[in-house]
Amino acid sequence: MSVAQASGGQPGTMERDSVKDQADSYVTDDGRTIGPTVMEMKNITLRFGGVEAIKDISFDIREGEIRAIIGPNGAGKSSMLNVISGFYVPQEGEVWYKGARRPPMKPFQVAQQGIARTFQNIALFEGMSVLDNVMTGRLTQMKSGLLAQSLWKGKAEREEIENREIAEKVIDFLEIQAIRKTPVARLPYGLKKRVELARALAAEPTILLLDEPMAGMNVEEKEDMSRFILDVNDEFGTTIALIEHDMGVVMDLSDRVVVMDYGRKIGDGSPHDVRNNQEVIDAYLGVAHE
Amino acid sequence: MPEQLAFTIEVFMNGLMAGVLYALVALGFVLIYKASGIFNYAQGVMALFAALTLVGIMDGQVPFSHLINAILGTEVHHFGWHVPAFLAILLTMVVMIVLAYCVQRFVFRYLVGQEPIILFMATIGLAYFLEGVGDLMWGSEIKTLDVGLPQGINVWIDEFTFEATGYGFFIDNLDIVASIVAAILVIGLVMFAQYTKQGRAMRAVADDHQAALSVGVSLNFIWILVWSLAGFVALVAGIMWGAKSGVQFSLSLIALKALPVLMLGGFTSIPGAIVGGLIIGVGEKLFEFLIGAPFLGGATENWFAYMLALVFLVFRPQGLFGEKIIERV
Numbered sequence: 290m291s292v293a294q295a296s297g298g299q300p301g302t303m304e305r306d307s308v309k310d311q312a313d314s315y316v317t318d319d320g321r322t323i324g325p326t327v328m329e330m331k332n333i334t335l336r337f338g339g340v341e342a343i344k345d346i347s348f349d350i351r352e353g354e355i356r357a358i359i360g361p362n363g364a365g366k367s368s369m370l371n372v373i374s375g376f377y378v379p380q381e382g383e384v385w386y387k388g389a390r391r392p393p394m395k396p397f398q399v400a401q402q403g404i405a406r407t408f409q410n411i412a413l414f415e416g417m418s419v420l421d422n423v424m425t426g427r428l429t430q431m432k433s434g435l436l437a438q439s440l441w442k443g444k445a446e447r448e449e450i451e452n453r454e455i456a457e458k459v460i461d462f463l464e465i466q467a468i469r470k471t472p473v474a475r476l477p478y479g480l481k482k483r484v485e486l487a488r489a490l491a492a493e494p495t496i497l498l499l500d501e502p503m504a505g506m507n508v509e510e511k512e513d514m515s516r517f518i519l520d521v522n523d524e525f526g527t528t529i530a531l532i533e534h535d536m537g538v539v540m541d542l543s544d545r546v547v548v549m550d551y552g553r554k555i556g557d558g559s560p561h562d563v564r565n566n567q568e569v570i571d572a573y574l575g576v577a578h579e
Numbered sequence: 580m581p582e583q584l585a586f587t588i589e590v591f592m593n594g595l596m597a598g599v600l601y602a603l604v605a606l607g608f609v610l611i612y613k614a615s616g617i618f619n620y621a622q623g624v625m626a627l628f629a630a631l632t633l634v635g636i637m638d639g640q641v642p643f644s645h646l647i648n649a650i651l652g653t654e655v656h657h658f659g660w661h662v663p664a665f666l667a668i669l670l671t672m673v674v675m676i677v678l679a680y681c682v683q684r685f686v687f688r689y690l691v692g693q694e695p696i697i698l699f700m701a702t703i704g705l706a707y708f709l710e711g712v713g714d715l716m717w718g719s720e721i722k723t724l725d726v727g728l729p730q731g732i733n734v735w736i737d738e739f740t741f742e743a744t745g746y747g748f749f750i751d752n753l754d755i756v757a758s759i760v761a762a763i764l765v766i767g768l769v770m771f772a773q774y775t776k777q778g779r780a781m782r783a784v785a786d787d788h789q790a791a792l793s794v795g796v797s798l799n800f801i802w803i804l805v806w807s808l809a810g811f812v813a814l815v816a817g818i819m820w821g822a823k824s825g826v827q828f829s830l831s832l833i834a835l836k837a838l839p840v841l842m843l844g845g846f847t848s849i850p851g852a853i854v855g856g857l858i859i860g861v862g863e864k865l866f867e868f869l870i871g872a873p874f875l876g877g878a879t880e881n882w883f884a885y886m887l888a889l890v891f892l893v894f895r896p897q898g899l900f901g902e903k904i905i906e907r908v
Contacts, residue, residue, distance in 0.1 A: 400795030412790035
């Protein structure tokens with residue numbers, strides 16, 4: 290600490306970074322507690338035929354933090370998110386989750402483990418109402434079996450009511466009460482994105498994965514979405530890993546940033562660190578409209 | 580009331596009853612088509628197979644007895660016991676669930692994401708395979724199926740209509756039972772889809788595979804569930820048809836009648852299957868009675884349904900209740 294102050298650089302940042310590397314948990318400037326590592330990617334390599342989409346990348350996600358993955362188009366960001374959520378199985382490397390190595394899994398099993406996600410191109414149940422969509426987010430939390438539901442009406446009913454309450458809470462939180470009963474197919478793009486977030490949130494996930502949550506939105510919608518992401522993290526303490534193109538947004542939102550380029554990791558650290566990383570500037574920020 | 584009008588009403592009623600049976604088969608198609616996009620050509624054969632199995636179990640027939648006798652030179656045919664209808668139905672349902680599992684495990688698991696036409700071809704193969712297995716297991720002779728459903732003319736309706744109109748309507752008790760069962764089945768299926776966890780998951784899979792995976796739904800499990808449900812519907816249809824006209828291999832041809840039913844009702848709508856079935860049932864009976872028999876030399880029931888379906892394809896290709904096909908550029 291004294292060294293940092295003596296050098297006259299950025300004391301706050303330096304201090305935080307050094308603490309981060311060592312301690313199990315620390316408190317951010319705005320008072321949120323960031324816990325120990327909840328997920329760790331170790332030397333992940335993903336190939337499609339001869340193309341290496343991800344080359345030997347390692348990084349970790351800590352409990353309660355907002356972790357961003359950024360990079361130019363085709364850098365492999367979405368592929369990385371798909372590896373985390375089980376849609377892609379990497380050829381090499383290990384995924385560690387809650388202190389244990391995760392065996393290769395189907396996406397639905399990953400979801401059952403408490404990792405919820407949204408999609409870049411929105412994957413909602415278009416034929417269902419907003420409420421029904423959000424309720425599907427509760428599927429992983431529902432325990433009653435098929436037989437119990439048909440025979441033991443009371444228990445299943447109680448469960449339905451409990452789940453419904455949580456779904457309504459999420460709907461209130463994301464301010465989509467007005468469209469609860471509207472079929473999703475009729476909603477505009479920005480609202481669809483929010484409904485998708487609601488569905489993921491309804492699962493009360495350990496980690497929430499957001500694939501370009503602000504892609505294609507106007508400034509106002511982006512501001513709304515940023516606010517919701519921060520609120521979710523703040524209110525529920527949800528760990529969030531997100532991919533985003535909009536550099537300004539990422540820098541404001543996230544605690545730590547991974548930068549990818551052509552499938553390689555070229556930077557990892559606080560927004561401040563990343564911003565000053567020469568390789569990152571060359572690959573990405575140099576050409577951004579900052 | 581003039582005789583002709585009374586006749587017409589009776590034909591109409593009988594058409595409704597026949598329509599219920601078409602609807603039962605169509606229902607099985609809709610279930611699978613909605614959840615997996617597979618048009619299951621084998622649905623009719625599944626009804627036949629279920630009926631064969633039910634009769635076989637009830638009569639204590641030895642499965643594959645012809646095969647066993649041919650290979651081992653033995654003469655086994657019957658276990659010598661009779662299983663009560665209720666238990667036999669339960670056992671048949673178990674067989675249908677095993678069948679559903681096998682179909683998913685050995686056929687469609689390897690065809691995920693293939694073109695619809697390939698899935699369709701697979702179900703044609705499945706239909707012939709199942710027909711062969713049914714033959715090999717239970718023999719090909721016509722069997723009577725009696726699970727204790729009331730049959731014959733409904734005396735009460737006969738007397739009531741006779742007093743009211745001077746002409747006693749002939750309505751078969753079995754048809755009435757079939758209608759009630761079909762109604763219960765549809766209500767049950769709709770409740771299941773709307774209010775249970777698995778039903779919700781089923782609708783999710785029907786809507787979007789990727790999104791369903793992301794909320795923790797196993798596609799494999801849902802597809803086995805859907806094939807089991809279709810097996811259950813096939814069993815109900817098999818019981819009704821079998822009780823009405825005996826369990827025979829022509830039963831699998833009813834499946835073809837379900838096709839125009841689906842074109843009318845829409846491939847994705849459960850109510851559509853019911854309404855479509857009723858329209859076809861009533862339509863072909865009335866057409867035969869009013870136009871076919873007097874003017875066209877009869878036997879119009881064989882082609883009327885298909886003609887009606889063709890007309891529908893021209894004017895409303897998605898059917899009465901189907902999802903409208905909108906192509907955005």
